[in-house]
Amino acid sequence: MSIEGSGSEYSLTKIGDTLLISPYMALHDSEIIRMTNDILDLLGEGKINNLIIDVSGIITVDSFLIRAVGELANSARLLGVSVVISGIRPDTAITLVELGISFPDVKTALNLEEAMKFLKDETS
Amino acid sequence: MEIKEERDIILARRLARKIAKDLDFSLVNQTRIATAVSEITRNALTHGGGGVMKIKHTDNKKGLEIMISDEGNGIPDVEQAMRNGYSTKDSLGLGLGGAKRLMDEFEINSRVGKGTIVTMRKFLPRRS
Numbered sequence: 461m462s463i464e465g466s467g468s469e470y471s472l473t474k475i476g477d478t479l480l481i482s483p484y485m486a487l488h489d490s491e492i493i494r495m496t497n498d499i500l501d502l503l504g505e506g507k508i509n510n511l512i513i514d515v516s517g518i519i520t521v522d523s524f525l526i527r528a529v530g531e532l533a534n535s536a537r538l539l540g541v542s543v544v545i546s547g548i549r550p551d552t553a554i555t556l557v558e559l560g561i562s563f564p565d566v567k568t569a570l571n572l573e574e575a576m577k578f579l580k581d582e583t584s
Numbered sequence: 585m586e587i588k589e590e591r592d593i594i595l596a597r598r599l600a601r602k603i604a605k606d607l608d609f610s611l612v613n614q615t616r617i618a619t620a621v622s623e624i625t626r627n628a629l630t631h632g633g634g635g636v637m638k639i640k641h642t643d644n645k646k647g648l649e650i651m652i653s654d655e656g657n658g659i660p661d662v663e664q665a666m667r668n669g670y671s672t673k674d675s676l677g678l679g680l681g682g683a684k685r686l687m688d689e690f691e692i693n694s695r696v697g698k699g700t701i702v703t704m705r706k707f708l709p710r711r712s
Binding site: 488523549560561 | 590591593594597598601611612614615616618619622623626679681682685686
């Protein structure tokens with residue numbers, strides 16, 4: 461396991477061929493864009509097969525963040541990377557649905573443990 | 585508070601959430617309110633060039649009222665903007681329609697060339 465890097469707002473951890481991104485506080489819109497670009501660059505290096513985006517550290521998940529995360533997930537999948545979004549709370553889930561946002565193509569998991577289990581099952 | 589830069593969107597929703605929490609809104613409603621504030625303040629910043637948010641309790645402290653105004657170009661066709669949803673990637677429409685669904689009352693006053701004022705309210709559920 462290695463820490464790939466972190467801003468003051470998020471951590472990137474590599475566990476085998478899985479990359480885990482954990483923002484642990486609110487990110488500005490431009491910080492979100494920079495983070496997703498940094499991650500795509502990392503994915504482009506070809507050593508990552510799985511991506512877990514854990515949003516449990518973010519208190520208010522709004523449309524900008526969820527859209528950026530969704531686009532990151534789509535781009536990652538184009539690069540052949542499996543993506544799971546974990547850590548969405550029930551109140552966030554209700555709010556996002558009421559906002560009118562859905563991601564039919566993106567896998568989600570309740571927490572990190574479930575996310576890793578899902579990815580393990582996918583590869584076996 | 586003033587909405588002048590990106591950081592203010594985060595501060596605005598934190599403030600709204602805190603006030604909602606102090607009023608004893610449930611967690612889900614706190615999140616609805618914070619998210620609605622995030623959407624509308626982002627609109628004010630991105631499309632309106634910045635603005636001002638005012639939050640106050642409604643009468644008898646039974647809820648809160650949030651007013652977000654900007655002096656931007658205004659929205660020519662509000663109904664059209666609100667009809668546009670996520671699929672058209674119109675962030676403005678998504679934010680407006682979304683915020684309306686999250687709140688109990690939603691009013692928007694927009695004049696081309698003058699600016700936009702959004703007023704929204706959420707009320708505590710009545711206890712029987």
